[in-house]
Amino acid sequence: MYLASKLNSDRDTLHTLCKTLKLGRNTPDNVIRDVNNPLAGKPAPQIVQLAGNDVQQLVEAARKVAPFADAIDLNLGCPQKHAEEGHYGAYLLPKQNWPLLAEIVSSLAQAVDVPITTKIRLTVPKEQTPELAVVLARAGSSLVTVHPRFASSVRRRKGLADLDQVIRVREALQVEGLLRSGDRPHGDTAVVSNGNVRCWSDVVTNLSLTGASGVMVGETLLENPALFRPSLPEAYEDGHFWERSSRAMAEEYIDLRYQYDAFETPFKVVRQHLQSILCSIPHNIDPEALAEQHRYAADTKRVIAAIRTEQALAKFRYC
Missing domain, CATH: 3.20.20.70 (Aldolase class I)
Incomplete structure (x- = not known):
């Protein structure tokens, strides 16, 4: 908007x-x-x-x-x-x-x-x-x-x-x-x-x-970001839907940022996107795994918040 x-x-x-x-x-x-x-x-x-x-x-x-x-x-x-x-x-x-x-x-x-x-x-x-x-x-x-x-x-x-x-x-x-x-x-x-x-x-x-x-x-x-992917024919392999992990989507986001470096993305925006992809709590998660998911999200948020340089982003991408 x-x-x-x-x-x-x-x-x-x-x-x-x-x-x-x-x-x-x-x-x-x-x-x-x-x-x-x-x-x-x-x-x-x-x-x-x-x-x-x-x-x-x-x-x-x-x-x-x-x-x-x-x-x-x-x-x-x-x-x-x-x-x-x-x-x-x-x-x-x-x-x-x-x-x-x-x-x-x-x-x-x-x-x-x-x-x-x-x-x-x-x-x-x-x-x-x-x-x-x-x-x-x-x-x-x-x-x-x-x-x-x-x-x-x-x-x-x-x-x-x-x-x-x-x-x-x-x-x-x-x-x-x-x-x-x-x-x-x-x-x-x-x-x-x-x-x-x-x-x-x-x-x-x-x-x-x-x-x-x-x-x-x-x-x-x-x-x-891959929510609409099941509408594409290549989303299915051997008759089964292949779902992308949040980590794979985050890595692709970072790779696209490198690929299109002509468009300067502020680190504030990068951190916001990575946090949305990696730290959201699935709506259908098993109640027994909910506490662990919250702990993982909190730890990941702290790591993402520390990303302030290209070197730190690259380390995050390949760690």
């Missing part, structure tokens, strides 16, 4: 983002490998998510990054305190803001040549969420991603996401003739479901339950 105002005022932030997008577009490691995908062999789509509440600021920022992106997403889901204070993200969801949201989406759609998408949370009351999705679709949002939890800066993920609300959004778009799906490829807007995914089987269950066109996964991907 990038604040539109910061992209417009901070050249370094804009330069780093555009450099990242160029790198992603040109590297062979970012090519779609699924032979059954109609985009097989092409660079994986890259979407830039913008946040803000000023139409012109958002349009200006979108125009700056659109040449390097495949779509622009409007963040209407951030529940954090800074979003509340700045009146953006999920704090634009109340109904009195809907005319502004429609104006933002419409203006973005007219300003750039790439698709405009939106990510939302539940409205208050939640029964208004499908109505908001229709407003966004009519304004020009080609995807509506629904994270069916209420916005809260202190309890962002308490309890399960209400996936029934994803169904309600899909049904509302269908009734209005706006839904794009496998059965309706020419509809204006597709629905993506976000929430309750901890492993690959959850993706399958989510799609089956909601009827959404896709599933979005957030922080779980930081812990398991």
Whole structure:
């Protein structure tokens, strides 16, 4: 998520983002490998998510990054305190803001040549969420991603996401003739479901339950970057799924950093990624092994926190 105002005022932030997008577009490691995908062999789509509440600021920022992106997403889901204070993200969801949201989406759609998408949370009351999705679709949002939890800066993920609300959004778009799906490829807007995914089987269950066109996964991907790997044919060897260990994923992350040294990754970011991959506690762990897992995570965190130089990172990689 990038604040539109910061992209417009901070050249370094804009330069780093555009450099990242160029790198992603040109590297062979970012090519779609699924032979059954109609985009097989092409660079994986890259979407830039913008946040803000000023139409012109958002349009200006979108125009700056659109040449390097495949779509622009409007963040209407951030529940954090800074979003509340700045009146953006999920704090634009109340109904009195809907005319502004429609104006933002419409203006973005007219300003750039790439698709405009939106990510939302539940409205208050939640029964208004499908109505908001229709407003966004009519304004020009080609995807509506629904994270069916209420916005809260202190309890962002308490309890399960209400996936029934994803169904309600899909049904509302269908009734209005706006839904794009496998059965309706020419509809204006597709629905993506976000929430309750901890492993690959959850993706399958989510799609089956909601009827959404896709599933979005957030922080779980930081812990398991290979979460979607079972969708690839080469993920299976001799008829059995081959699962990557957290250590193997951490090593690959470090190797990619070395390979693409043109993009300077601060050690702070490196440590954050390594900690997410190596120190997360599996959700289905045997209770008897839980204490040992916590001890391992605590020890690993201390080792990662000490990584301050390239030499220390290399030693960590090969120890």
